Amino acid sequence: MIQKNHSLTDEQVQHFETFGFLIRRQVFSPEEIDRINEEFEQHLTAIMGDFDKIKDSRRRKWPNWSNLIPETPLNANLLEDPRICLPTEQLQGEDTVPVYSNANSFRQNTNWHPDMRQRHIRALKNLIYLQPTTADQGSLRLIPGSHSSPLFDELIRIGLRPTDDSEADFLTESGMSGEDIPAYVFCSQPGDVVTFSMNVWHAAFGGYEDRRDLSFAYYSNPKTDQEEEELRAQVENAKNISPNMDLQDSDYYHSWWLENSDGSAKRERWIKWLNNWGFIEAMNN
Amino acid sequence: MIQENYSLTEAQIQHFEVFGFLVRREVFSPEEIKKMNEEFDHRLASLKAEADPNEDRLFNNWPNRNPQTPYIANLLEDPRIYGPSEQLLGEDCVPVHSNANSYAKSSAWHPDTVDDHLLMVKNVMYLQPTTGDHGALRVIPGSHKNPLHESLLRIGLDCSFGKESRYLKDSGLQGEDIPSYAFCSQPGDLIMFNQRLWHAAFGGYEDRRTCTYNFYKNPKSADEKESMHKQLEVTRKNIKFLGTVGQQYHPSWLDNPEGNPRRERWINWLKEWGFVEAKNN
Numbered sequence: 269m270i271q272k273n274h275s276l277t278d279e280q281v282q283h284f285e286t287f288g289f290l291i292r293r294q295v296f297s298p299e300e301i302d303r304i305n306e307e308f309e310q311h312l313t314a315i316m317g318d319f320d321k322i323k324d325s326r327r328r329k330w331p332n333w334s335n336l337i338p339e340t341p342l343n344a345n346l347l348e349d350p351r352i353c354l355p356t357e358q359l360q361g362e363d364t365v366p367v368y369s370n371a372n373s374f375r376q377n378t379n380w381h382p383d384m385r386q387r388h389i390r391a392l393k394n395l396i397y398l399q400p401t402t403a404d405q406g407s408l409r410l411i412p413g414s415h416s417s418p419l420f421d422e423l424i425r426i427g428l429r430p431t432d433d434s435e436a437d438f439l440t441e442s443g444m445s446g447e448d449i450p451a452y453v454f455c456s457q458p459g460d461v462v463t464f465s466m467n468v469w470h471a472a473f474g475g476y477e478d479r480r481d482l483s484f485a486y487y488s489n490p491k492t493d494q495e496e497e498e499l500r501a502q503v504e505n506a507k508n509i510s511p512n513m514d515l516q517d518s519d520y521y522h523s524w525w526l527e528n529s530d531g532s533a534k535r536e537r538w539i540k541w542l543n544n545w546g547f548i549e550a551m552n553n
Numbered sequence: 554m555i556q557e558n559y560s561l562t563e564a565q566i567q568h569f570e571v572f573g574f575l576v577r578r579e580v581f582s583p584e585e586i587k588k589m590n591e592e593f594d595h596r597l598a599s600l601k602a603e604a605d606p607n608e609d610r611l612f613n614n615w616p617n618r619n620p621q622t623p624y625i626a627n628l629l630e631d632p633r634i635y636g637p638s639e640q641l642l643g644e645d646c647v648p649v650h651s652n653a654n655s656y657a658k659s660s661a662w663h664p665d666t667v668d669d670h671l672l673m674v675k676n677v678m679y680l681q682p683t684t685g686d687h688g689a690l691r692v693i694p695g696s697h698k699n700p701l702h703e704s705l706l707r708i709g710l711d712c713s714f715g716k717e718s719r720y721l722k723d724s725g726l727q728g729e730d731i732p733s734y735a736f737c738s739q740p741g742d743l744i745m746f747n748q749r750l751w752h753a754a755f756g757g758y759e760d761r762r763t764c765t766y767n768f769y770k771n772p773k774s775a776d777e778k779e780s781m782h783k784q785l786e787v788t789r790k791n792i793k794f795l796g797t798v799g800q801q802y803h804p805s806w807l808d809n810p811e812g813n814p815r816r817e818r819w820i821n822w823l824k825e826w827g828f829v830e831a832k833n834n
Contacts, residue, residue, distance in 0.1 A: 279708075279724030286704045287732050412693055412732040413701035419694075422571045442564030450572050450694040452732035 274350045276358050284359055288415030289464035291454060295351050296396065301458040305398050307340040308480060312373050314339070315514045328512045329376065335369040335482060336525040337518055343371065343482060344525060348532060352394050352484055355463060360390050360488040365541045367391075367502075368485040370513075374406075377475040380428045380436060380446060382420065383466035383485075386498035390488040391466040398480035401456045405474045408462060409451040415467035423469050447473045489541070499545060506550040520551035559636040569641055573697030574746035576736060580633050581678065585624075586740040590680050592622040593762060597655050600798055610796035611715070613655040617764060618806040619799055625653065625764055626806060630813060637745060638674055638768040647822045649673075650767040650788075650832075652797065659688075659757035661712030661728055664702065665748035666787075670780035672770035673748040678740075680762035685735040687756040690744060693733045697749040705751050712753075714794060729755045771822070781826060789831050801832035 276290070284290040296304070312331060319331045335343040346352055347366045357364055384391055401407040414420055423429070427437030428449065439446060451471070454462050464470065466485065490496040510520045521542065528535045542548050561575070569575040581589075599621065600613055617625045628634050629648050639646055666673060683689035696702050705711070709719030710731065721728060733753070736744050746752065748767070772781045792801075802823065809816045823829045 277724070279720065279726075282708045282720070283724070286701070286708055289732070410732070411695070413695050413704075416700055418698055419571070419701065422695075426567050426571055438564065438567070442562070442568065444564075450574075450692070450734035452734070 274354045276355050280355075281358065284463065284465075287410075287412040287452075288468040289410050289412075289462060290355075291456075292355075292461045292463070294457070294459045295461045296459040298459065301396075301398065303342055304346075304396070304482065305458075305480075307343050308371055308373075308398060308482075311337075311339050311371070312478070315516055318516065319514050331373040331514050333371050333514045333516075334518075334520045334522070335371055336520070337522045338524040340371070344369070346482065347484055348534060351461070353486075353534070356392060356394065356484075356486045359392060359463070360486060363489040363537075364486045365489065365538050366484055366486045367506075367542070367547055368483065370483045370485075372479075372481050372483065374472075374475055374479040374481075375477050377446065378470075378472040379430050380423075380449060380469055380471040382414070382429075382469050384502075385424075385467075386501065387417075387420070387467065388492065388494045389490055389498040389502070391502075392463055392486055393466055394461055394463045394484040394486075396458075396461055396482045397456050398458055398482070400458065401454070401472075403447075403453045403455065403474065406472050406476060406479045407456065407474070408454040409449075409471050409473070410454065410462075410464060411449070411451045411469040414469040415465040420467055420469070428469065446471055503546045503550050506547055507553070510551045510553075521548050559632045561637050561640050565637075566640065569745065569747070572692075572694040573750040574692050574694070574744060575637075576738075577637070577743045577745070579739070579741045580743045581741040583741065586680060588624050589678075589764065590740075590762075592625050593653055593655075593680060593764075596621045596653065597760075604798075608796070611794070612657050612796075613798075614652050614795060615798045616801045616803070617651040617653055617766075618801065619803045620805045622653065626651075628764070629766055630815060633743075634676055634766050635768070635815070638676065638766075641674055641745070642672055642768055642770040645771040645818075645822075646674075646768045647771065647819045648766055649769045649823065649828055650765070650801065652765050654763045654765065656688075656754075656757055656761040656763075657759050659728070660752075660754040662705075662710050662718060662731060662751055662753040663713040664696070664705075664711075664751050666784070667702070667706065667749065668780045668783065669699070669702075669749065670774070670776040671748075671772075671784060674745055674768050675748050676743055676745050676766040676768070678743050678764045679738050680740055680764065682740065683736070683738045683754075685737060685756070686729075688754050688758060688761045689738065689756070690736045691731075691733040691753050691755065692736065692744075692746060693731070693751040696751040697747040702749055702751070710751070727755075728753055785827050785831050788828065792832065802829050 280290055311333065315331060315333065337344065347369050383393060395408065414423060430436045487499065490499045526539055528539060565575055596615060597613060600615060619626065629651055665675065677690065693705070696705060712718045772778045807820055809820060
């Protein structure tokens, strides 16, 4: 139920606040998804040779790169597409800023986790899956309401998140598999978008080679001391992200994107914010 | 993962406390389910034969504790039912309510209670296979606790007592669109849930069958005792609304001919709290 101006209804905002996520169907047309996939495909092909050569256990185990590069101009511009940025601004404020825009070609399942453990700074992720997903073929699963306490904290306490490559303590102790954890399964068609709080616990099972998504993560502009402190922790964390990605000697925030050749006022504001908070330095070094 | 003595593992208890429910698979054998369905068939047929054709009942339902369904009635005293319930609620918990239900349609979103001083666990057995679009119970994990429980009330999801959900109407969503976990089940599986948990079932059909066994925690604090008194009054109203046929505590069950000490304790509690008077009149 997308309104023509792409803004969310009151009920969609309530849905996001209550459950921690929102599904929007057929936000992008099949033709748009084809073009997005073409860009994805070309860049994936270009980096695969290097990806397969690198045998660094610290690296992410799947090809992933920044969308903010000249090789994928359409995907780069999705941050500024009103279908992505307007609903995000409705949910987090007009001064919200996109910090990450990633392309992922997964090769396996994604275990249960929240993206962010900080609870004051607000952050959300928009995800577009570029292939159809079902429960046993890569669907995102979300635990409704798990962005809020007590559920958020209880899932940490019982040990649902694996600490490393091993199985989560709760799964080992209970004999359950990740798929048994009660959750909403986002069965999707390309063109659907899920927007979720980065505090929501999520996972995906039935993974397969080259399971594709694009993700657009926006952070709220911090207002309180606590939010500022948490954001600084996120900047520290960012320093460890780009070395694990497949950036091909390119910067995460590519100079092509930072040049902002169209003079987008929104992007200008974003770039200033990213620079002031240290994300550009953290991610581009 | 049922242990031989039917007790729950620590992880199962954690699951119940965190998510508000617990699924246990193949607790009852196909032979036992067959017996239950046979009793259910007979009682449903007799109920239909006795029914006033002019009476408009929400759905066919009757208490399990009656002499026509002795096998189903005795499951209250089966350790597979009362054992885990006692683990979750304390050894002095009591089965206040136990019904057989033959639904004719879907069940819209609701919690059984909004009172956070009461701890009540419903054991539900589906007597036919269920799937997401064919009558499976759906639950919203963690919705037995605030803030999620109250957020769902506030946005107007509640459809209790046949009312229309304000949230579904305003959002244009269907009940099936509300994010939840669907308990796809085979006969013999059992789900136990905290009655504050929001739940529903869609893809309803004629004669969709469940047997329920509801245990209440024995109230200890003043708040809990006050809430239990309120629950008694709610019970009186619900009997009329649900159109339950027959007495919840049949005299033959109250007689306790085998002198079962557990049942004796239950009966004393039910009499003391006024449930026998409230539910049998």
